[in-house]
Amino acid sequence: MENVINTLHLSGKVIGTPVVGHEAFGEKFYYLTLGVPRLSGAMDHLPVTLSERLLDGAMLADGDTLAIEGQVRSYNKIIEGAGRLLITAFAQKIVESDERENPNQIQLTGTLCKTPAYRTTPFGREIADMMLAVNRAYGKSDYIPCITWGRSARFAAKLSVGDKIQLTGRLQSRAYQKQLPDGTVVEKTAYEVSVGHLELLSERGAPGDAPAHGMSDFRSNAILPQ
Numbered sequence: 001m002e003n004v005i006n007t008l009h010l011s012g013k014v015i016g017t018p019v020v021g022h023e024a025f026g027e028k029f030y031y032l033t034l035g036v037p038r039l040s041g042a043m044d045h046l047p048v049t050l051s052e053r054l055l056d057g058a059m060l061a062d063g064d065t066l067a068i069e070g071q072v073r074s075y076n077k078i079i080e081g082a083g084r085l086l087i088t089a090f091a092q093k094i095v096e097s098d099e100r101e102n103p104n105q106i107q108l109t110g111t112l113c114k115t116p117a118y119r120t121t122p123f124g125r126e127i128a129d130m131m132l133a134v135n136r137a138y139g140k141s142d143y144i145p146c147i148t149w150g151r152s153a154r155f156a157a158k159l160s161v162g163d164k165i166q167l168t169g170r171l172q173s174r175a176y177q178k179q180l181p182d183g184t185v186v187e188k189t190a191y192e193v194s195v196g197h198l199e200l201l202s203e204r205g206a207p208g209d210a211p212a213h214g215m216s217d218f219r220s221n222a223i224l225p226q
Contacts, residue, residue: 006110006134006142008171010089011067011103012036014060015045028052034066034089036104036171044104044173047191049073050091067097072106072134072171072193074142085143087191089171104170106193108144109201110134111164118157128153132165132193148195155198162204169195 012034021031029049036044048068060066068091077084114131121127130146146167148156159165172194179185 006071009105126153128156145192
């Protein structure tokens with residue numbers, strides 16, 4: 001069986017001031033927002049979790065350039081009485097920024113844990129949403145929402161829960177509006193992997209295929225704590 005892959009590279013500028021998000025075994029982890037440019041000129045505002053040990057005594061400030069390597073991670077949290085699946089770029093290394101390099105790269109290998117949702121827009125654009133379970137150490141899994149278009153969307157629509165796939169793409173932020181029960185409309189942000197290339201590695205139940213761990217019924221459109 002091929003190794004499980006979850007690799008990420010991001011390069012951009014820090015937006016705002018990093019804050020201490022949580023502490024584990026005496027190690028502080030900062031939450032920050034990284035502005036990562038797209039080829040179109042738009043900007044993705046991406047949540048990053050970074051250990052104080054990577055900073056080596058320094059502190060990041062608004063406007064600082066930051067390039068990291070790490071993984072896409074997810075975790076569950078109860079927000080306003082509902083379960084939410086929160087997405088973050090977990091930094092494992094700070095690296096030198098290279099303007100010649102693609103500033104937003106992801107490679108994932110995992111198992112589909114929901115049936116892909118295929119649809120077309122009013123303008124005829126084909127879209128498929130997927131939820132990919134990527135196993136990691138100690139029996140844990142990250143559940144990562146992915147979106148793809150066109151021919152890849154049609155391909156994804158034929159896939160089934162349990163299929164193992166490999167993909168490359170980028171992590172993106174997407175603003176949307178949500179109407180609350182009282183009629184109030186609020187602005188929210190979803191984080192997902194925009195798929196550039198998609199490949200089926202093995203179908204459900206294929207020999208040697210290890211199932212991903214079960215997923216709770218958590219929604220994926222969420223905002224990380226600021």
